[in-house]
């Protein structure tokens with residue numbers, strides 16, 4: 001383990017504490033914990049995570065954590081495991097134990113709940129998303145407790161249900177109920193162990209073109225809503241997509257849009273009077289959901305303006321939100337970057353392109369970052385895997401960041 005004292009000191013990690021905590025991480029135990037967790041099929045839907053949560057609670061309780069489960073649905077408990085000094089700052093580790101369905105198992109070469117260990121990887125549904133993060137957080141918590149280092153604050157290990165649906169019974173409940181009131185939040189999702197200062201916003205929209213029905217043999221009697229939609233789609237591609245590509249941000253991928261659903265037509269010989277598409281818009285910090293909606297509306301209106309008998313409507317998705325972002329120079333971001341530097345990992349700041357449970361914490365005003373092992377491109381696909389090395393690095397990085405934020409100081 002590279003002991004880079006000066007880096008640790010910069011972010012308030014005592015060298016002696018760092019050594020003790022890192023020595024308390026057992027690589028074999030960590031890998032086996034992940035494999036055991038992957039073998040528990042906590043598929044959402046239905047999202048029953050009772051076994052997975054009990055599995056996480058057991059070693060934490062044994063190591064002296066005060067543990068409770070809280071929630072609003074019997075099959076979707078959330079773990080709140082606390083350790084340390086209640087009168088200091090509170091750091092919350094959050095990740096989710098539910099996983100998406102496997103899809104056709106014939107597409108897998110490793111059984112989805114077999115937790116195969118091969119080529120330095122653990123395979124299985126949830127190996128990366130999100131059980132590697134859960135494992136690293138639980139193991140980092142255990143290392144802090146077992147090492148005997150003095151803490152000046154409190155660690156809350158919060159492993160939750162329901163992330164893969166909408167978080168209502170999981171992180172949303174945790175935040176809204178006030179079950180956890182942290183000073184810092186590290187949400188574990190697949191970031192390749194890079195520090196994500198926040199996550200993109202979203203502002204989806206359903207665009208509907210309306211025309212007039214007619215017999216398919218007499219199309220001039222009608223107004224074809226699908227053909228009108230063709231113009232709208234082309235206009236979005238020609239005008240909006242290039243604009244979004246130009247909306248860059250130093251930490252995030254550029255702004256984006258994608259037409260992900262289409263619906264239209266009633267029969268092969270009927271001119272359609274209605275067609276809808278769903279536009280998935282992802283926002284970088286600085287973009288306003290209402291403005292992005294108006295932007296789509298204007299382009300769609302102009303696209304059908306010259307087509308007789310047609311009009312267009314745009315309706316916002318039920319949940320729209322701006323991007324979230326923690327201050328790059330905040331104690332939380334500096335602690336996580338410091339941990340990565342200590343370990344010789346990436347010191348680059350990035351943004352999370354997907355949505356995470358971090359949005360609930362960030363919206364409530366809690367400083368929140370996203371960090372975890374695994375590649376987001378492997379999430380939700382067959383033969384999902386996580387590298388053993390990155391799992392262990394994440395465990396160490398979480399533990400060091402915790403020392404920086406809630407460790408004892410001279």
Ligand SMILES: [Zn+2]
Nearest residue numbers: 129130163189
């Ligand atoms: Zn996830």
